[in-house]
Structure formats: C-alpha cells, structure tokens
Amino acid sequence: MHITANSKEVKPGSIFFALQGAKYDGHLFIQEALNQGASKVYSERDVGIPGVTALGTDARKKLAELASEMYGNPTHSLKMIGVTGTSGKTTTTYLIHHLLETNGIPCARLGTNGGFFKGHEIETANTTPDALTIQKWFSEMKEQGAQAIVMEASSHALHQDRCYGIAWDAACFLNLSREHMDYHPTLDHYFNAKALLFTIHSRYTESLGKQTTCYSNQDSAFGARLIRENESVFGYSPHDQIRNLRNTSSGIIFEVLLAGQWHEATCPLFGAFQTENILAALSVTVGLGIPPEKACASLATFSGVPGRMEYIPNDKGISVFVDYAHKPEALEKVLSAIQGRTIITVFGCGGDRDKTKRPVMGEIATRLSDFVIVTSDNPRTENPSQIINEIESGIAKENYIVIPDRSKAIREAIHRAKPGDLVLIAGKGHEDYQIIGTEKFFFDDRIEARKALQ
Numbered sequence: 001m002h003i004t005a006n007s008k009e010v011k012p013g014s015i016f017f018a019l020q021g022a023k024y025d026g027h028l029f030i031q032e033a034l035n036q037g038a039s040k041v042y043s044e045r046d047v048g049i050p051g052v053t054a055l056g057t058d059a060r061k062k063l064a065e066l067a068s069e070m071y072g073n074p075t076h077s078l079k080m081i082g083v084t085g086t087s088g089k090t091t092t093t094y095l096i097h098h099l100l101e102t103n104g105i106p107c108a109r110l111g112t113n114g115g116f117f118k119g120h121e122i123e124t125a126n127t128t129p130d131a132l133t134i135q136k137w138f139s140e141m142k143e144q145g146a147q148a149i150v151m152e153a154s155s156h157a158l159h160q161d162r163c164y165g166i167a168w169d170a171a172c173f174l175n176l177s178r179e180h181m182d183y184h185p186t187l188d189h190y191f192n193a194k195a196l197l198f199t200i201h202s203r204y205t206e207s208l209g210k211q212t213t214c215y216s217n218q219d220s221a222f223g224a225r226l227i228r229e230n231e232s233v234f235g236y237s238p239h240d241q242i243r244n245l246r247n248t249s250s251g252i253i254f255e256v257l258l259a260g261q262w263h264e265a266t267c268p269l270f271g272a273f274q275t276e277n278i279l280a281a282l283s284v285t286v287g288l289g290i291p292p293e294k295a296c297a298s299l300a301t302f303s304g305v306p307g308r309m310e311y312i313p314n315d316k317g318i319s320v321f322v323d324y325a326h327k328p329e330a331l332e333k334v335l336s337a338i339q340g341r342t343i344i345t346v347f348g349c350g351g352d353r354d355k356t357k358r359p360v361m362g363e364i365a366t367r368l369s370d371f372v373i374v375t376s377d378n379p380r381t382e383n384p385s386q387i388i389n390e391i392e393s394g395i396a397k398e399n400y401i402v403i404p405d406r407s408k409a410i411r412e413a414i415h416r417a418k419p420g421d422l423v424l425i426a427g428k429g430h431e432d433y434q435i436i437g438t439e440k441f442f443f444d445d446r447i448e449a450r451k452a453l454q
Helices: 026-035 056-070 089-101 131-143 155-159 187-198 200-207 221-229 274-287 292-299 328-337 357-368 384-392 406-416 445-452
Strands: 015-018 040-043 052-054 079-084 107-111 114-117 120-122 148-152 170-173 213-217 233-236 242-248 251-258 261-267 319-323 343-347 371-374 400-402 422-426 433-436 439-442
Touching: 015 026, 015 056, 026 040, 040 056, 056 131, 079 089, 079 187, 079 274, 089 107, 089 148, 089 274, 089 292, 107 131, 114 131, 155 187, 170 187, 170 221, 170 274, 187 200, 187 221, 213 221, 213 274, 221 233, 233 274, 242 274, 251 274, 251 292, 261 274, 261 292, 274 292, 319 445, 328 343, 328 357, 328 422, 343 357, 343 406, 357 371, 357 384, 371 384, 371 406, 406 422, 406 445, 422 445
Parallel strands: 015 040, 040 052, 079 148, 079 170, 107 148, 170 213, 213 233, 319 422, 343 371, 343 422, 371 400
Antiparallel strands: 107 114, 114 120, 242 251, 251 261, 433 439
C-alpha cells in the first residue's frame, strides 16, 4: 500500500489524499493523480469527480490511520508519550527521554529540536511533522531498537490531525497561555486543540486495545479545567508535591512526593519554575513503571537542554544564559526565577507571528529586568522597526534601549554587565539561524555571546 498527499509522488495503485494546504490546494491536483494511476482518492470536499470519496473533516484522520497501517502500525507496540502545553514541552520531553534511557528503556525523542535516537539527530521541518513523515520515523526508530518514543504534540499538529493514528500510552498537559493567536482565534480554541490529545486521541487508542494514562498540571488554570472536564485525567501539583526547594550554583535541590512518599532529588536545571517540567516527567515515567527512587536518582545526571537556560562559561564573573523564551509566560517565568541580581535582558519578537504578545513581552521584560535591549528576532517579511515599535508600545519604563542588529545587541549587553550581573539572551535559544525576508542566515546567540565575552 502506498499513500501520499503529493500528486507528484503518485504511482500506479497509490492512494491519494487531496487536502487543502497552507500554500496549495490538493483538490486541484486530483485529475493529475488519477492520470498517474491513483487507485483511490480521498478528498476533504466533494469535487464531482467519479471515484473520489469526500471525507470532509475526517480526511486527515483517515490519512493518519492509513499512514500507520502502511508502516506496520509501529506505535501499537511502542511506549508512546505525548507532551503538550505552551511552555516547557521540549524540556519535559528531554527529561522523560533521559529518565527512560537511564532506567533501561531505549527511547527516541521528537520535537522542536528535531528527532533523536542513539546519539543521532534528525532535523524536522515542524515540531510535530505530518502523519506520513511521523509514522515512517516511528517505524525506523522501532527497527533501530527503540522501545519508547516521547514527543511534543503541538496545537497545530493536534488540530490538523498530524498526530492522529498514534496509539498513546501516556499524555501530559503542562500549561496554556497566549500563543499562536495568529492561528487560534481564541484561547478556548487553542485549549480545545490541546485537549484533543486527552479526548479523541485517547478514545482512538482505546479502540486499539491500549490505554492512555493522562496527566495534567492542576496548578495551571487550563490544566485544572482539563481535569474537571475529563474524569480520566490525573492531576499533578508542583505546589503540593514539591517542598524544601533550594537553588544552588549547579541547579536545584528539592523533595518530591511520588506514589505517596517523599524523595530527595537533585537536578542541574536553574529556576524554581523547572519543577513543573520535572514533576511532569517524573509523573509520566513513574506511571510507566520506573520506581520513584530510581527516577529521582536519574535526575542528577540530566545534561540539560540546548538553548534552555544554557549557561555560557566565561572568566569575567558574569552569568550569561541563552534561553528559548519567546512567549510572554515563558519570559516571565525565566525572569522571575533569576531575581536577586542585576539583570540585563536582550530580546525581540518574531515577524509574521502573533502580534498581540509584542507589547506584553515589552512590559514583562522591562518590569522584571534592570536593563533591557530590544532587538530583532527572525523578522521574516515584516519590517524589524515596526515589530520593535509594537514591543515599545507596551513599555512604561525608561530602562531600555533599541539595537535592531542582534549581534550588536548581545555585544552591548555583555559589555555593560559587571561582575556578579546576569545577562539573559532570550527568544532564539537553540536556533542557529536568523530569518530575514524569506532567507535564512546562520546566526547563533550562543556563538555571539562567546565572541562578546572574549
């Protein structure tokens, strides 16, 4: 069986799916697919062509199910873990991956930073790729020896049925705040897209004879709502399950309540907010059968996440961190966690994305930092000055300057810093590019910071 949504890939006997894409309408290529020998065509709308079956909104679900079948239903025999939320998905998936690997379960990871298994990285175009790409990858990981896969499930992918057709063992909801408002018309729409992982996806998994164990952060307003609206979702609470937290120069030390007992734990992550991600990861892995004491012991050897509060070593007595925080909630969490020192923050907002967050992030950055440098961050096809003007519209203080050139902005921040100060370079994290217009240029905040520190 061969399935495709690209008419140019059709060969005799192929099943072709005509889907409305962001750039192209697949319905315009149905005749081409038939001419090339497609044996069956499914479409999202009725096109009046004999032999074409219109499935409406179920077309993408059908594609995902057949994609799974085409690659031998790999997720039916893998431990599949999905993590969704506005902030913390990447860190949580990295933590789960580490906890499973160090406890004898070979695990692959998929998300914002691409795919990863056995020391090999695989680039991906999206946080959650399309159904055909993702099922092929699952099959390959299984053949290479993976017994589990942990992945980020983005709201776009859930809404577009990209990760339908997966037999989930565990699903975890972290939080939800304003993001992707260029795609989701309302927060409720955004929440309902995330909730699909715990409703339609969970029921689909049940139909395959598997059970999805669902977890949600009950300290988050939307996490609590998910629990109220779905009886099968278990709550976890950083407020109730974490105590005696201490920040150290090498991370955090705390006690955590798991399976009715308190356990001591150490993790080389910075900031109390990381306990949300840590507890989510511990809840999932303990639920999958890892003893709590072993899971907690494994935390101590976690190597961190590229571009997530990544420390840039130097001999100048300055603490320099690069972080991916590019959303209001994430920026506020990071800045709140590092209070107590003079903070210099460098940040910008991406072009061709949600504009409503720009003034909000300007207010947060200047309120929680001693000094801010507003700069560019992937302006894409927008005018960088216009983006910066919209950021400035939310700023009421005078503790900032504007340097559109990101390299110069990073250099200025580091040169201003005195021993004991902290420089936060926010927004791009692990990214090694800057998108200006429609071109992608090499650019890495970490490299720029190291240059400035020389």
